[in-house]
Amino acid sequence: MSFLVVNGLEKRFGSVEVLKGIDISVPRGGFLVLVGPSGCGKSTLLNTIAGLETVTAGEILIDGVRVNELHPSKRDIAMVFQSYALYPNMNVAKNMSFGMEMRGVPKAERQQVVARVASMLQIEDLLERKPSQLSGGQRQRVAMGRALVRDPKIFLFDEPLSNLDAKLRVEMRTEIQKLHQRLGTTIVYVTHDQIEAMTLATVIAVLKDGVLQQVGTPAEIYNTPANIFVADFMGSPSMNLVPARLDRANGVLVVSLKRADGSTTVLPLHRPSAAAEAFVGRDVILGLRPESIDDAPAAAPDDGAQRHPLEAHVEVTQPTGADTLAMIRLGGREAVARLRAETGARAGERCTFMVDMSKAVLFDPETEQRL
Amino acid sequence: MAASAVETAVRTGRLTRALIYAALLVFAVYYLLPLFVMMVNSFKELDEIRGGNMLALPELVTIAPWIKAWNQAQIGVQPTGLAPYFLNSIKMVVPAVVISTLLGALNGYVLTKWRFRGDTLLFALMLFACFIPFQIVLIPMARVLGFLGIAGTTWGLVLVHVVYGLGFTTLFFRNYYAAFPTELVKAAQIDGANFLQIFYRILLPSSGPIIVVTVIWQFTSIWNDFLFGASFSDFDSQPMTVALNNLVSSSTGVKEYNVHFAGAILAAIPTLLVYVVAGRYFVRGLMAGAVKG
Ligand SMILES: Nc1ncnc2c1ncn2[C@@H]1O[C@H](COP(=O)(O)OP(=O)(O)OP(=O)(O)O)[C@@H](O)[C@H]1O
Numbered sequence: 001m002s003f004l005v006v007n008g009l010e011k012r013f014g015s016v017e018v019l020k021g022i023d024i025s026v027p028r029g030g031f032l033v034l035v036g037p038s039g040c041g042k043s044t045l046l047n048t049i050a051g052l053e054t055v056t057a058g059e060i061l062i063d064g065v066r067v068n069e070l071h072p073s074k075r076d077i078a079m080v081f082q083s084y085a086l087y088p089n090m091n092v093a094k095n096m097s098f099g100m101e102m103r104g105v106p107k108a109e110r111q112q113v114v115a116r117v118a119s120m121l122q123i124e125d126l127l128e129r130k131p132s133q134l135s136g137g138q139r140q141r142v143a144m145g146r147a148l149v150r151d152p153k154i155f156l157f158d159e160p161l162s163n164l165d166a167k168l169r170v171e172m173r174t175e176i177q178k179l180h181q182r183l184g185t186t187i188v189y190v191t192h193d194q195i196e197a198m199t200l201a202t203v204i205a206v207l208k209d210g211v212l213q214q215v216g217t218p219a220e221i222y223n224t225p226a227n228i229f230v231a232d233f234m235g236s237p238s239m240n241l242v243p244a245r246l247d248r249a250n251g252v253l254v255v256s257l258k259r260a261d262g263s264t265t266v267l268p269l270h271r272p273s274a275a276a277e278a279f280v281g282r283d284v285i286l287g288l289r290p291e292s293i294d295d296a297p298a299a300a301p302d303d304g305a306q307r308h309p310l311e312a313h314v315e316v317t318q319p320t321g322a323d324t325l326a327m328i329r330l331g332g333r334e335a336v337a338r339l340r341a342e343t344g345a346r347a348g349e350r351c352t353f354m355v356d357m358s359k360a361v362l363f364d365p366e367t368e369q370r371l
Numbered sequence: 372m373a374a375s376a377v378e379t380a381v382r383t384g385r386l387t388r389a390l391i392y393a394a395l396l397v398f399a400v401y402y403l404l405p406l407f408v409m410m411v412n413s414f415k416e417l418d419e420i421r422g423g424n425m426l427a428l429p430e431l432v433t434i435a436p437w438i439k440a441w442n443q444a445q446i447g448v449q450p451t452g453l454a455p456y457f458l459n460s461i462k463m464v465v466p467a468v469v470i471s472t473l474l475g476a477l478n479g480y481v482l483t484k485w486r487f488r489g490d491t492l493l494f495a496l497m498l499f500a501c502f503i504p505f506q507i508v509l510i511p512m513a514r515v516l517g518f519l520g521i522a523g524t525t526w527g528l529v530l531v532h533v534v535y536g537l538g539f540t541t542l543f544f545r546n547y548y549a550a551f552p553t554e555l556v557k558a559a560q561i562d563g564a565n566f567l568q569i570f571y572r573i574l575l576p577s578s579g580p581i582i583v584v585t586v587i588w589q590f591t592s593i594w595n596d597f598l599f600g601a602s603f604s605d606f607d608s609q610p611m612t613v614a615l616n617n618l619v620s621s622s623t624g625v626k627e628y629n630v631h632f633a634g635a636i637l638a639a640i641p642t643l644l645v646y647v648v649a650g651r652y653f654v655r656g657l658m659a660g661a662v663k664g
């Protein structure tokens with residue numbers, strides 16, 4: 001049964017419609033990650049779940065109970081605010097223990113819990129300081145700490161790691177992962193970080209302009225995006241979206257990509273959907289992840305990949321250390337290929353790439369929905 | 372060429388600065404002169420004042436006028452000096468300042484953090500209170516005090532000043548709290564703090580500058596008020612300002628200027644003290660309120 005249910009949720013600020021009918025449900029112990037461009041309504045959704053904003057329509061259930069009318073303190077949630085919202089007049093220890101004090105937890109226990117959480121967040125040295133004497137990243141960890149001292153039904157995290165340096169961010173991400181495994185508390189988490197979203201989530205919800213685009217497991221979101229927006233938004237570098245034409249040749253569906261010289265590249269589709277059949281003879285958008293384009297022979301011949309050769313002009317190469325990104329021209333568009341770090345591809349040369357079509361997706365150019 | 376440009380800049384700077392200082396000096400003298408005259412003459416014998424130069428330092432320093440003003444001078448019918456009235460003023464000012472400041476803070480808190488329908492209109496009406504002339508309030512206020520049975524008492528005066536000051540204190544605190552992050556209130560709500568706990572645990576401790584501004588403002592205007600004091604007090608509740616007026620305008624005998632000067636300075640000491648102690652925060656707080664509000 002679902003632990004957190006958001007049902008037809010709408011939210012208006014005056015005449016501005018910020019959330020337009022959101023339906024999400026998360027099972028007990030689930031980890032929901034909300035992603036979407038700035039201003040799409042992620043924080044607003046979190047605030048309505050917390051009870052800090054009233055809802056215009058729809059309902060929210062926590063553990064089977066409708067909480068629409070319930071005061072924030074009665075919903076048994078702990079929240080990390082995007083702006084930290086630390087109490088400026090209290091030191092770090094007091095900031096973290098204030099909630100427990102209000103709930104009547106004895107002093108000795110408060111101190112014990114604060115010490116434990118502070119060591120987990122590496123802020124033991126800061127306990128006596130005021131928020132104004134902390135750096136952005138330190139403040140953010142204190143804000144985390146204020147939520148983690150509680151044992152609520154749901155944790156709400158609004159971009160809790162956005163201000164940390166790369167190394168600390170990875171450490172904190174792991175801590176959150178461990179915490180989630182240990183406590184099994186349901187978590188709703190907002191982030192702009194692709195890796196955080198993919199690694200932490202059991203469910204990802206993609207929002208755009210207050211409309212839910214897709215809800216699914218990280219793999220579903222990544223491999224079968226519901227529309228062009230999701231395909232483009234998730235993944236870094238993002239999915240290559242190339243105009244193509246869908247045809248039937250020798251009984252199988254193929255996509256043809258136009259090349260600059262007027263010739264075409266033909267790539268066969270594997271396991272095309274029924275919807276795709278209806279598009280034979282029409283224009284489509286072909287979606288290919290950068291890692292589906294490679295210049296190496298198959299590492300393992302039976303890894304499920306369906307490789308097909310493709311010749312393309314390499315414009316630029318960008319070594320990232322772990323691998324090398326190559327900008328190539330594909331169907332008249334610039335596309336990215338993720339190659340091995342030690343690739344032989346050089347900028348300005350023509351190369352033969354291997355395209356793995358097993359994970360290719362097609363989109364309707366007009367509705368932008370996946371076929 | 373660059374060097375000469377710099378030199379010109381410095382020279383202009385010096386000249387402007389000299390002019391500014393000269394102007395400031397003129398103003399300072401202009402404002403300090405009356406205080407100086409009062410000061411020097413309050414330490415002179417009456418004969419010396421009559422016969423001599425008002426601006427001259429005393430030939431013979433005496434503190435007799437001060438003692439007389441404080442507890443011997445004839446005020447009304449009793450030779451009590453200003454002392455009992457000074458006490459009256461304190462008994463009136465302290466509760467009035469504390470109550471009006473606290474209420475203003477509460478109003479500001481509600482008007483910014485617990486918004487409700489019509490709150491802007493309500494605030495506009497409260498602002499209006501700042502522009503109501505004293506004279507208009509006199510008669511209705513007299514009726515209210517009579518109705519409540521506190522006419523002529525210190526508590527009656529406290530009520531008058533609290534009501535009249537509420538518009539100002541609400542304005543100060545509303546503007547200050549408008550810039551106070553609402554998310555802190557939300558965080559405290561999630562932490563389980565209630566309406567009043569949020570107010571005195573989160574907002575009040577961060578309100579230092581605006582409390583100073585409000586206290587100074589209220590203290591000076593209530594302490595210096597004459598009209599309400601003259602209208603709504605009895606003999607035993609008259610504030611300092613009214614007593615000072617009685618002292619100066621008593622028609623019996625000779626005009627004891629030295630005693631009058633001493634009395635006037637005595638009446639001004641508390642407000643001066645408040646400014647000296649908290650004046651730095653006053654300007655800072657006013658600026659904060661002005662810029663962020
Ligand atoms: N109190 C409010 N009154 C009016 N509009 C608001 C209010 N709060 C938020 N909005 C609007 O609602 C939209 C969603 O805001 P929200 O803060 O939820 O975005 P977000 O997805 O969290 O963005 P970000 O990633 O930048 O944090 C924005 O367009 C914002 O301008």
Ligand SMILES: [Mg+2]
Pocket residue numbers: 042043044082158
């Ligand atoms: Mg946000």
